[in-house]
Amino acid sequence: MNIGSAAEQSGLPPKTIRYYEEIGLIPAAGRTQGGYRDYDGTDVEILRFLRRARGLGFSVAECRELLSLYRDRERASADVKALALQRIEDIERKIVELESMRRTLRHLADHCRGDERPNCPILDDLAFGGTNES
Amino acid sequence: MNIGSAAEQSGLPPKTIRYYEEIGLIPAAGRTQGGYRDYDGTDVEILRFLRRARGLGFSVAECRELLSLYRDRERASADVKALALQRIEDIERKIVELESMRRTLRHLADHCRGDERPNCPILDDLAFGGTNES
DNA sequence: GTACAGATTCCGGTTACTGGAAGGTCAAGA
DNA sequence: TCTTGACCTTCCAGTAACCGGAATCTGTAC
Numbered sequence A, B: 001m002n003i004g005s006a007a008e009q010s011g012l013p014p015k016t017i018r019y020y021e022e023i024g025l026i027p028a029a030g031r032t033q034g035g036y037r038d039y040d041g042t043d044v045e046i047l048r049f050l051r052r053a054r055g056l057g058f059s060v061a062e063c064r065e066l067l068s069l070y071r072d073r074e075r076a077s078a079d080v081k082a083l084a085l086q087r088i089e090d091i092e093r094k095i096v097e098l099e100s101m102r103r104t105l106r107h108l109a110d111h112c113r114g115d116e117r118p119n120c121p122i123l124d125d126l127a128f129g130g131t132n133e134s
Numbered sequence C: 001g002t003a004c005a006g007a008t009t010c011c012g013g014t015t016a017c018t019g020g021a022a023g024g025t026c027a028a029g030a
Numbered sequence D: 001t002c003t004t005g006a007c008c009t010t011c012c013a014g015t016a017a018c019c020g021g022a023a024t025c026t027g028t029a030c
Helices: A003-010 A014-022 A041-055 A060-071 A077-110 A121-128 B003-010 B014-022 B041-055 B060-071 B077-110 B121-128
Strands: none
Touching: A003 A014, A003 A041, A014 A041, A041 A060, A041 B121, A060 A077, A060 B121, A077 A121, A077 B077, A077 B121, A121 B041, A121 B060, A121 B077, B003 B014, B003 B041, B014 B041, B041 B060, B060 B077, B077 B121
16 A cells, blocks of 8 residues: 555554654665555554554654564563653653643732733743742 | 853853854844853843743743743733743643553553563554554 | 646754854963 | 963754655546
């Protein structure tokens, strides 16, 4: 099948599939007589794998590792689990960071009248810092 | 003062300060006889503003707007509050997304023995999709 | 044959920096 | 005054993960 069909079946855009081939994440596809990329079911399976892994927040580099482990019948599941746990940690760190931002912004927004007048605690905080910065 | 001092006092790296000047987020700094950038206390205040705004997750474009509002004595606080609320929404969306990823990863990791054997539910899920994908 | 959808490659752009090379300036110490 | 090392400058390309668009070719239905 052509790249359009592979895209449809995998859920990844054609551009992304070409990009993955370019960076060597997936092998170069076979070609038709006319020069079109030609994919089969196994190719689509890999593309789906990548879509799911990316969707879980694994970086392209990590996807490369995951694919390698997937292809390795001798792999130790410990290696896979380590990648997943690392991802979880990163995600948790990010969540904490985002929650802190939200708290500050929420606090500032709650104290802002949000009317036509110029006085604004949000700008004041940005300009002079709040109690957590003194 | 030189860029190094401005960097120290603002908390932004010299490279970032130069970058902000390049993209016009801050005005071009005055220069010493020797060609070094020269900053004063007000410049540092603006840099601090930017550091805090970036730290709250505002994009460079949003920082541009915030600075504009800050400089505008006639601003309406409503405009500032709108930016903050927008940021809060974006952050909340991101948190929800991250929590979903974490849940899936946590579930998969919990079911993975993480030993020397090759069987791994994480890879299986990536390869074939889980119940939430059928 | 015609027309349109889909494919190709190439190139530059997105966002927010940031490292490094090559070379100049400054200030303290000898 | 000279030396040395820290700091500064500009320029350029890279990071990560795509993705839009231009120019051109291919394939299929009518």
